[in-house]
Amino acid sequence: MKSNIYTHELRMKSRSILTWSIAIFALMFFFLSIxxxxxxxxxxxxxxxxxxxxxxxxxxxxxxxxxxSLLGFYTLVMVFTQLCLAIxxxxxxxxxxxxxxxxxxxxxxxxxxxxxxxxxxxxLLAALTAIIITNLVTGAASFLAITTFRSSHTxxxxxxxxxxxxxxxxxxxxxxxxxxxxxxxxxxxxxxxxSLGLAFSAYVLNxxxxxxxxxxxxxxxxxxxxxPNYIIEHNAFDTRLVLINIxxxxxxxxxxxxxxxxxxxxxVS
Amino acid sequence: MSxxxxxxxxxxxxxxxxxxxxxxxxxxxxxxxxxGPNGAGKSTTIRLLLSLIxxxxxxxxIFGKDVTTHGPEIRRQIGYLPSEVFYYEGMKxxxxxxxxxxxxxxxxxxxxxxxxxLMELEMNRKISDLSYGNKKKVGIVxxxxxxxxxxxxxxxxxxxxxxxxxxxxxxxREENKRGVTVFFSSHILGEVQRLCNRVGIIREGRIxxxxxxxxxxxxxxxxxxxxxxxxxxxxxxxxxxxxxETENGSLNFFFKGEIKSILQVIHKLQVTDVTxxxxxxxxxxxxxxx
Numbered sequence: 001m002k003s004n005i006y007t008h009e010l011r012m013k014s015r016s017i018l019t020w021s022i023a024i025f026a027l028m029f030f031f032l033s034i035x036x037x038x039x040x041x042x043x044x045x046x047x048x049x050x051x052x053x054x055x056x057x058x059x060x061x062x063x064x065x066x067x068x069s070l071l072g073f074y075t076l077v078m079v080f081t082q083l084c085l086a087i088x089x090x091x092x093x094x095x096x097x098x099x100x101x102x103x104x105x106x107x108x109x110x111x112x113x114x115x116x117x118x119x120x121x122x123x124l125l126a127a128l129t130a131i132i133i134t135n136l137v138t139g140a141a142s143f144l145a146i147t148t149f150r151s152s153h154t155x156x157x158x159x160x161x162x163x164x165x166x167x168x169x170x171x172x173x174x175x176x177x178x179x180x181x182x183x184x185x186x187x188x189x190x191x192x193x194x195s196l197g198l199a200f201s202a203y204v205l206n207x208x209x210x211x212x213x214x215x216x217x218x219x220x221x222x223x224x225x226x227x228p229n230y231i232i233e234h235n236a237f238d239t240r241l242v243l244i245n246i247x248x249x250x251x252x253x254x255x256x257x258x259x260x261x262x263x264x265x266x267x268v269s
Numbered sequence: 270m271s272x273x274x275x276x277x278x279x280x281x282x283x284x285x286x287x288x289x290x291x292x293x294x295x296x297x298x299x300x301x302x303x304x305g306p307n308g309a310g311k312s313t314t315i316r317l318l319l320s321l322i323x324x325x326x327x328x329x330x331i332f333g334k335d336v337t338t339h340g341p342e343i344r345r346q347i348g349y350l351p352s353e354v355f356y357y358e359g360m361k362x363x364x365x366x367x368x369x370x371x372x373x374x375x376x377x378x379x380x381x382x383x384x385x386x387l388m389e390l391e392m393n394r395k396i397s398d399l400s401y402g403n404k405k406k407v408g409i410v411x412x413x414x415x416x417x418x419x420x421x422x423x424x425x426x427x428x429x430x431x432x433x434x435x436x437x438x439x440x441x442r443e444e445n446k447r448g449v450t451v452f453f454s455s456h457i458l459g460e461v462q463r464l465c466n467r468v469g470i471i472r473e474g475r476i477x478x479x480x481x482x483x484x485x486x487x488x489x490x491x492x493x494x495x496x497x498x499x500x501x502x503x504x505x506x507x508x509x510x511x512x513x514e515t516e517n518g519s520l521n522f523f524f525k526g527e528i529k530s531i532l533q534v535i536h537k538l539q540v541t542d543v544t545x546x547x548x549x550x551x552x553x554x555x556x557x558x559x
Contacts, residue, residue, distance in 0.1 A: 002372075004368065004372065008368055012357070103357075103358070104353070104355035105355055105356060106321075107349075107351050107355070108356060108357075108369070108411075110319070110321055111319050111321065111347070111349045112344060112369070112372040112373075113341045113343075113344040113345035113372055113373065114341055114344075114372065118341075262323065264322040264323060265321040265322060266282075266322070267316060
């Protein structure tokens with residue numbers, strides 16, 4: 001690890017951390033501010049839900065959700081948060097080394113007396129720090145918004161913490177997979193389409209894995225690995241799926257190191 | 270001691286050629302010119318030396334160490350100036366230079382100030398606001414601020430105005446006097462002629478000639494121009510004479526061989542004017558590309 005690269009990288013990410021943090025904060029407060037009026041009509045809401053086709057509910061990740069409970073309602077905003085943070089982490093992953101190459105600053109960095117391993121490690125740690133900061137903000141925003149709007153309703157803080165911890169591992173997945181894809185393609189000119197594509201296809205896979213029931217798409221999408229409904233129901237992770245998730249992340253990072261060390265950094269053309 | 274040793278270095282990008290079987294040495298304290306047209310493989314060679322790209326076969330070493338296995342260690346003593354410079358756009362010049370310096374042990378603030386003043390660089394401007402020429406100056410300062418022992422310059426003068434070019438050449442000569450070895454790639458022969466002791470000529474990925482600038486010029490064609498009454502090309506039809514052209518009663522031609530044989534012919538003519546000069550590198554160079 002080189003501390004100067006780490007600091008530089010983190011500084012470059014400061015704007016992204018700030019924007020996403022504000023967005024998540026606003027999302028939490030806006031969403032949970034509806035809860036008090038929603039909870040009054042909860043019976044009605046659950047009735048309405050029970051009339052919806054099962055496939056549709058599964059597609060929105062609401063199959064077993066008790067909309068009247070505080071955390072049940074929170075799962076709705078959780079899915080949005082997951083989507084946002086998947087895009088952020090994807091941006092970090094896809095851009096980690098490709099931005100230097102498309103903006104042609106890679107020559108600057110790679111002709112310095114540092115090894116590729118040092119560069120990648122410093123960059124990964126900086127991205128991880130950025131993710132952790134965003135997660136801390138998300139956690140703080142969740143607890144604050146819930147405390148503000150829960151009135152007399154109770155919730156299990158342990159379950160909520162578990163969901164939030166899951167969110168961190170969830171983001172690492174998108175960082176790692178984004179990185180390995182960026183190293184497998186020749187050159188990425190713009191990061192955003194890739195990170196949007198990865199986040200939404202993972203989301204859609206989860207939705208469809210519900211619709212088709214038997215199809216085992218759940219193994220590859222982190223939206224399933226960290227399904228908030230499962231966590232609420234069991235007050236625990238689905239250990240098997242979380243291990244699969246971590247396994248994919250670790251493999252993606254290992255392959256990324258292998259690829260990056262061997263990578264040819266092409267001249268301006 | 271050889272600072273750079275390149276041995277049978279070959280690089281293919283997939284199927285397309287980068288360089289093929291390139292070998293040469295550069296000794297300590299030399300200024301070595303690496304000439305060739307665009308796409309001949311100059312940048313490929315330099316990028317291999319910096320291990321930005323990896324060789325298909327062959328090897329290269331700098332300071333006696335293999336470039337692929339000892340990259341970081343070697344690069345501590347290298348200053349690199351690319352032909353096109355791109356830096357983190359949001360940064361200020363001073364922050365970029367400090368970031369660059371932070372990779373090298375020791376304090377380089379003094380040298381950084383000296384160089385910036387010499388190159389008339391404004392330190393507090395944002396990189397994104399700089400013109401191409403000014404970005405180039407940032408490149409020069411960041412390539413030199415850590416006082417490297419070896420300079421790798423890849424077409425360094427592109428984008429510099431003539432005044433800055435001269436300052437830059439003076440700077441390179443000064444560095445060279447302090448013992449710095451310089452590897453200088455260019456497609457502009459005039460500047461190589463002005464600066465370098467030895468040159469390598471690369472063409473379509475292969476080295477076609479490595480020699481002293483002086484021998485290159487001496488062992489080569491002489492440019493002869495004769496003005497005389499009643500002169501015809503037939504008079505100079507001797508072995509070694511090529512490219513005869515008539516121009517307003519004068520003859521221009523290239524000659525390679527014993528200069529005496531030409532003088533004997535000239536001696537018999539009613540000569541009004543004669544010039545015999547060494548060809549410019551440009552003219553020699555064209556010869557390799559014919």
